[in-house]
C-alpha cells in the first residue's frame with residue numbers, strides 16, 4: 636500500500652488575527668486607526684474590503700445564502716461570535732438571500748484592531764452549508 640506522505644503544513648503567519656481577542660471598546664485609549672494602518676491590516680483578512688461611509692472607515696463583506704432561513708442561521712453564528720468577543724458587526728439580510736456585514740468600532744467612529752479580529756474570526760466560521768454555490772457564468 637502506497638502511503639501518502641503529507642508535506643509539513645507550512646503556515647507562516649506573522650500575526651494571525653483570528654486567534655487574538657477583542658478588547659472592550661470602552662477603553663479610554665482606544666482611537667480609530669489611520670487609513671494607512673487599515674490598508675496594511677486589510678491584507679490579513681482575505682475577502683473583506685475597506686469602505687468609507689460618510690467619512691467613517693468600515694470593513695465590508697457580502698455573501699449569497701441559499702435561502703432566507705439560511706441567512707437567519709448565518710446571523711445566529713455571527714451573533715454567538717460577536718457576543719463571545721464583545722464586539723458586534725452591522726448585519727443586513729437584503730433581497731432575501733444577500734448577507735452584508737459591516738464591521739467598525741462605534742465607540743471611536745472608525746476602525747480598531749477589534750474590527751479586523753472579528754473579520755478574521757468570521758472568515759473561520761463554517762459557512763459553506765449556508766452559502767449558495769456561485770456557478771461561474773461563462
Ligand SMILES: C[C@H](O)[C@H](O)[C@H]1CNC2=NC(N)=NC(=O)C2=N1
Nearest residue numbers: 659660721722723739740741742
Ligand atoms: C462595553 C462594550 O465593549 C461596548 O459596548 C461595545 C459593544 N460592542 C461594540 N461593537 C462595535 N462594533 N463597536 C463598539 O463600539 C462596541 N462597543
